[in-house]
Amino acid sequence: MSQHSNTTQSFFQGVGRNFDKAAKFTKFSSGILEQIKACNSILRVRFPVKIGDNVEVIEAYRVQHSHHKLPCKGGIRFSMEVDQDEVMALASLMTYKCAIVNVPFGGAKGGVKIDTKKYTEYELEKITRRYTTELVKKNFIGPGTDVPAPDYGTSAREMSWIVDTYTTLNPNDINAQACVTGKPVSQGGVRGRTEATGLGVFFGVREACKNEEDMQRLGLTTGVEGKKVIVQGLGNVGYHAAKYFEEGGSILVGLIEYEGAIYNESGLDLEEVVAHRKSTGSILNFPGATNIEDPSKGLEYPCDILIPAALESVINGFNADRIQAQIIGEAANGPLTPDADEIFNRKGKLVIPDIYLNAGGVTVSYFEWLKNLSHVRYGRLEKRFSENMFAEILNIIESMTNQKVSKLERKIILRGPDEVDLVYSGLEDTMIGSYQEIHQIWKNTEGVEDLRTAAFICAINKVGESYKELGIFP
Structure with missing residues (x-):
């Protein structure tokens, strides 16, 4: 529980507080709201595993928060911080997340209490x-x-063990591969899944930065180009988010890891920092950068965009006042406490909430699940057809104009989509469409003061409609 110990509420209660704030703006009866909020099924198990010469009893959980749509979906984390409250909170966030990005799943989460x-x-x-x-x-x-799916402390490796175990126990299930996502590509995984959450974070922040009115209010120009970015966490999400911001023309001024933080206002080279960390075991003492011994202080340095992509509750009532960024993009789950939210709202900062911003992972997981159920790789059916059609069109244009295009141009024009192109394009479309949806609720609903409340309203409306259609609620 140490990650949330500096707050008076538990993590699950914190999610409930955000839910209640948004529920006031919806039209559903208290019965439906109660049902949406509750965790439907909670599995808590203890099982023995032989480790060396001893037997260890392992504590583990799986929470299915909502059955309004099936299957339920959510990662499995391996961490000593795992407890029932955390797993319940993360499962409920998954329900809202899936609803916001229009992925037809109920929310779930799993956790195994071990130090990997x-x-x-x-x-x-x-x-x-x-x-x-x-x-x-x-x-x-x-x-x-x-x-x-994978989460903190797990990866494609664990998913391959899970799918193998499931298949062994269900030998006649033709769709067994679809029992888990985030698998290696050789085992039915989808290309683009690894970087999906980080890329989704980039697409979401980029979309927010396109809004002229919002940027003007923050005293910033539109677009991500030239904006100074600090990223906390160089795990899968943080690393890829930093990479795409760098490629998008932003200046990476700060990086924060558990051993400390580094800052350089004229910019850090991400790959060089990663290489430095590999060789020295730490990001500290990177040439040309200022060392910040206390990692939490790294959040407070000057920048335009702050991306907390590590743990829960890192920005709270104690340090929110000192955060200089104008845009805070929640790449992790619950990096801001409700107290921090209130401080940022008062100051007029733009917080892009986790339940929208880090939904890239579940969006691409959905594509992987569909791929497994359809038993066909994306692009297999249309890639060659598209290339042949583009070639026909190009030949007609060349013969009509008596102009030949260069070899390189021909190669670019004739390229049909690969699986990864289709995955990226589906993710980009999802993140853009969902941002506009919650932004509209924020701007058009009187009394809604931030994007998080708007995102919760959006989620409650979609889940509520599903329950209403069941006919069991008035």
């Missing part, structure tokens, strides 16, 4: 497979019931 550094790969595999067996026994995993 203490185990060998073989031991982690034993724990993962045993956890999967528990989920199968209790019907908490399956292509149509509950589809996990």
Whole structure:
């Protein structure tokens, strides 16, 4: 619980507080709202695993927050911070997240309370497979019931163990591959899944920066080009977000990791910092950068955009006043406490909420799930057709104009979409459309003071409609 210990509320209560704030702006009866808010099913298991010569009893969870749409969907984290409250909070955020980006899943989350550094790969595999067996026994995993994914402390490796265990226990399930997403591509994964959340963060912030009125109010120009960015966390999400901001023309002025932070107002080269960390074991003492010993202080340095992509509650009532960024993009789950939100609202800063901004992962997970159910790789059916059609059109244009295009131009024009092109384009379309939807609610609903409340309203409306159609609520 240490991540949320500096707040008076539990993480799940904090999510509930945001929910209640938004629920006032919706038209649903208290019964429907109560149902949306509640966690439908909670599985808590303890199972023995032989580690070396000893037997260890492992504590693990899987929470299905909402069954308004099936399957349920959400990552599995391996961390000593895992407890029931955290898993419930993250599962509920998944429900709202899926609704906002129009992905037809209910929210779920899993957690195994272990310190991954203490185990060998073989031991982690034993724990993962045993956890999967528990989920199968209790019907908490399956292509149509509950589809996990990687999260903090897990990766494609763990997902491959899960899909293998599930397939072994369900040998006749033709869709067994779809029981989990975030798998290696060789096992039915989708290209583009690894960078999906970080890329989604970039697409979301870029879309926010296009709004002239909002940028003017913050005293900024439109677009991400030239904007100074600080990223906290160089894990999968933070690294890819930083990479796309750098490629998009932003200046990466600060990077924060658990060992400390570095800052250079004229910009840091991401790949060089990563290489430096690989060789020295730390981002500190990077040539040309200022060392910041206390990582939390790194959040307070001057920048335009701050991307917390690490842990919960890192920006709270104690330090929010000192944050200099005008735009805070929540790449992690719950990096701001409700107190921090209130301070930022008072100051007129723009907070792009986690339940929208880090939904890139679940969006691409949805594409992977569809791929597994359809048993065909994206692009396989149309790539060659598109290339042949483009060639026909190009030949007609060349013969009509008596002009030849260069080899390079021809190559660019004739390229049909690969799987990764289609995944990126689907993700970009989702992030743009969803941002505009919540932005509209924010601007057009009297009394809604921030994007987070607007995002929750958007989610409650969509989930509420599903329940209303069930006919069990007045």
